[in-house]
Amino acid sequence: xxxxxxxxxxxxxxxxxxxxxxxxxxxxxxxxxxxxxxxxxxxxxxxxxxxxxxxxxxxxxxxxxxxxxxxxxxxxxxxxxxxxxxxxxxxxxxxxxxxxxxxxxxxxxxxxxxxxxxxxxxxxxxxxxxxxxxxxxxxxxxxxxxxxxxxxxxxxxxxxxxxxxxxxxxxxxxxxxxxxxxxxxxxxxxxxxxxxxxxxxxxxxxxxxxxxxxxxxxxxxxxxxxxxxxxxxxxxxxxxxxxxxxxxxxxxxxxxxxxxxxxxxxxxxxxxxxxxxxxxxxxxxxxxxxxxxxxxxxxxxxxxxxxxxxxxxxxxxxxxxxxxxxxxxxx
Numbered sequence: 661x662x663x664x665x666x667x668x669x670x671x672x673x674x675x676x677x678x679x680x681x682x683x684x685x686x687x688x689x690x691x692x693x694x695x696x697x698x699x700x701x702x703x704x705x706x707x708x709x710x711x712x713x714x715x716x717x718x719x720x721x722x723x724x725x726x727x728x729x730x731x732x733x734x735x736x737x738x739x740x741x742x743x744x745x746x747x748x749x750x751x752x753x754x755x756x757x758x759x760x761x762x763x764x765x766x767x768x769x770x771x772x773x774x775x776x777x778x779x780x781x782x783x784x785x786x787x788x789x790x791x792x793x794x795x796x797x798x799x800x801x802x803x804x805x806x807x808x809x810x811x812x813x814x815x816x817x818x819x820x821x822x823x824x825x826x827x828x829x830x831x832x833x834x835x836x837x838x839x840x841x842x843x844x845x846x847x848x849x850x851x852x853x854x855x856x857x858x859x860x861x862x863x864x865x866x867x868x869x870x871x872x873x874x875x876x877x878x879x880x881x882x883x884x885x886x887x888x889x890x891x892x893x894x895x896x897x898x899x900x901x902x903x904x905x906x907x908x909x910x911x912x913x914x915x916x917x918x919x920x921x922x923x924x925x926x927x928x929x930x931x932x933x934x935x936x937x938x939x940x941x942x943x944x945x946x947x948x949x950x951x952x953x954x955x956x957x958x959x960x961x962x963x964x965x966x967x968x969x970x971x972x973x974x975x976x977x978x979x980x981x982x983x984x985x986x987x988x989x990x991x
Contacts, residue, residue: 673813677743677875680811684736687751698755699762701729702830706763710770710834713785721785721831728830730759734859735808738866741894742876756859763830767837777842789828789835790850792857794909796828797902800858803827804865812873827858857901864898867891915943922978925968926950929960947977950990954982966991 686694705728712720733755740748780786804827810816832855839848870876919941926938936954943949952959959982969978969991978990 673815674873675812675814680739680870680875681748683811684732684739685748685751686733686736686755698729698732701727702759702762703766705729705830706766706834709763709831710767710838713767713783713831713834713838714770714774716783716785718785724830725828730756730829731807731827731862733759734829734862735804735811735866738808738863739870739875741863741867741891742870744876760833760855763833764837764840767834768841769837770834771838771841774838774842780838780842780844785831786835786839786847786851789832789854790839790847791908791912792850792854792905793912794902794905796854797857797861797905800827800861801865804862805869807862808866808869809873812869812875827862829855829858832858853904857905860894860897860901864894867894918948918972918976919943921972922948922950922969925965926952926980928968929962929965933958933960946975947979949987950978950980952980952982959988962988962990 681688686698688694705724709721709724709728712718712722712724733752736752737749737756740746740750740752774780807827832851835851836848836855839845839851923938923941926941930936930938930952933954936952936959938950939953940951941948942951959980962980965978965980972978972991976991980988980990982988
């Protein structure tokens, strides 16, 4: 091992590669027991997560994240890349894909017991997982680094439950199934992208940590050329994931800034109206809707509001909704 590796992981605390294989490869050691345990814990964690999502219960969702086993094959992908074992990579990908299908199908099945589909529109557990941002990827990278580092050391296994709480794997898949069952395909796609970005972040972080820990130079490691190709593929996939997250983050920040500007201008516009008030500013793409309550039905002319919003980009449209089925265009 390098001097840096010996500093981070003392030889007395470093896990042998056999221990990592036993922990991360579902076909190593006792395959039947591992596969059975994986599937049972996956189904239970999915049921808990979906129930917590539908009940909008953060505590319940956290409970599902603690017992969710999907992190095992994901880090198995990273170990297979570092040690050059393509079979481990492919097996681990297969288990991740199987877990994805199982959880999504369970989420879809749960939609049949939803009494009020409209309640999902204000569900914080769903809204928080349908629009991933760059910060989600940063958190996933840190989580993957912590998890892989803890796997490499004998003395840090106690922190793994805490690491599990930090990464969102099963809950987004439950949201995918629930939203797909309700026909909300855009929200389902957002939740699926959150899951995939977390998977790639864990693989990238695990690959870096396992490499720095010296497992690429283990006697059982093989095929340096294959590892290099795998690193290139992982790097490309990381870029593919990062760019949309950056774009969505920028768009979210701009939405928040424009919402504040539009809301402030609308408040000034209604300042002389005793009973009229601004309730909210909502978005549909680049169209902002100012939701206004006006019991008297005497809104002032929109010319002043149009002028106040002249600083917004030309691509942004603004309308006023007074709750009577008609929208007043502002710009």
